[in-house]
Amino acid sequence: MEYGDPQSVARMRADFDRQGAMQTMGITVADVAPGRVILQMPFNPAFSQHHGFVHAGTITSGMDSACGFAALTLMDAESEVLTVEFKCSFMAPAKGQSFRFEGNVIKSGRTLTFTEGRAIAIDGTQEKTIATITATMMAVRGLKP
Amino acid sequence: MEYGDPQSVARMRADFDRQGAMQTMGITVADVAPGRVILQMPFNPAFSQHHGFVHAGTITSGMDSACGFAALTLMDAESEVLTVEFKCSFMAPAKGQSFRFEGNVIKSGRTLTFTEGRAIAIDGTQEKTIATITATMMAVRGLKP
Amino acid sequence: MEYGDPQSVARMRADFDRQGAMQTMGITVADVAPGRVILQMPFNPAFSQHHGFVHAGTITSGMDSACGFAALTLMDAESEVLTVEFKCSFMAPAKGQSFRFEGNVIKSGRTLTFTEGRAIAIDGTQEKTIATITATMMAVRGLKP
């Protein structure tokens, strides 16, 4: 896979920085490659559910963003990315000191991009996949002012 | 449908109040009935994406919680609720002054509960469905200390 | 909702009749309205799983087709419909003398159409929802020879 245009990484990072939600949750960019984005987040009790683990919606925010930005890296300079839909499965409690969100493009088309990803809980030296996502992303052109 | 035990609403509200994530996002309980929970949230720029609308992950947090708590209202006193998986579709931008999240139980069993719900954006007097969810919830017994 | 063009029903029925899969499974059209299609199928042991009920994949075929054709009724004359993705939940065994598949459009756009539907098992005078679907459909133009 190849970047959609020479400014793909810069555009992706600029969009990321404009997302209040990412800053509020403490999610940052760990790595970017064509069709692949990795985000990370420290544990934060402000986003816990009632057992003290991270809320499924917060884990989803991280996975959705990793997939959406992975899709964006392959899109042309006129395109913005929108999430059409996703499905997330939660196979273990979101328990850890920090979390990593991986998003990968499986198939990119002019309009739709199919992605998948996962969330990994990091506890000391141990890593565990706690959730997976499959998401359909859409390139939207002409949204910009 | 009937409440799972006489304390269902009290237990549900206690669990809700222990979720840091709900407080951080400003989500509150608007209504509870057996197998049905409605939550609400004002617009908050701290949870925006890069166009200034609410992030899909935040909308998902509200819909997942409405569905999970709807499932919990039908469970017995020994059970806690976990999200197994959900699928969310996003049909319009999350643009509004406030949002309502509806969760409904479709079929409840001893172990699994099937739910569905939606997110509605409220803009002045106008309401619009912006996202839908279908979620599988699981009753887990014996988690309590 | 309104039909996408004056020939929508005729086009939909012609596409339906060209689907070998529908004929092989014995699925027929019960009703068509703008954005809504109902199909039906008698029980057939040729499509059973190992408990003698209908296979989940066959139930899915009926639900997917109902949703896809429901989407097609709203599309313009140049468009064909493709399934992008669906999620199906199975809440009861597919046990009955016949089955009804309902597909409804929730939101239609120029490119994507969001649909949902369900499968109902009919046993004598009793009806039961056995499965639900949410599906994203895509209008594709220029496929015709």
Place this chain on the structure above:
Amino acid sequence: MEYGDPQSVARMRADFDRQGAMQTMGITVADVAPGRVILQMPFNPAFSQHHGFVHAGTITSGMDSACGFAALTLMDAESEVLTVEFKCSFMAPAKGQSFRFEGNVIKSGRTLTFTEGRAIAIDGTQEKTIATITATMMAVRGLKP
């Protein structure tokens, strides 16, 4: 991963052979390992959609079965497997001389098993992933007579 009991493969194949749907669609078992099942199917016009490709529901039948039987290989001798839900994405037309369906267990628990899989179209010497699935399977005990 390890087989759930010494008769796992024999039980899986016996269940498979009792599925009328698999025989009707011409699907056979290509390979079995603990937590992994591969099925195959020749192209058959009896299961086509209106462009002459294989119907999405038939592709789903193969992917669902591969995932369900993969889950069954890890279950104990008292358990049968039921599909709770699945999501399938369709990234290319189901066009080929034959098809391979791969199902893999991602996480197995006493009650729920998370699986994922894909469908591959084979055209001469070329192989192409045309669809993916993520499915939740449930172990049900005490169904047998």
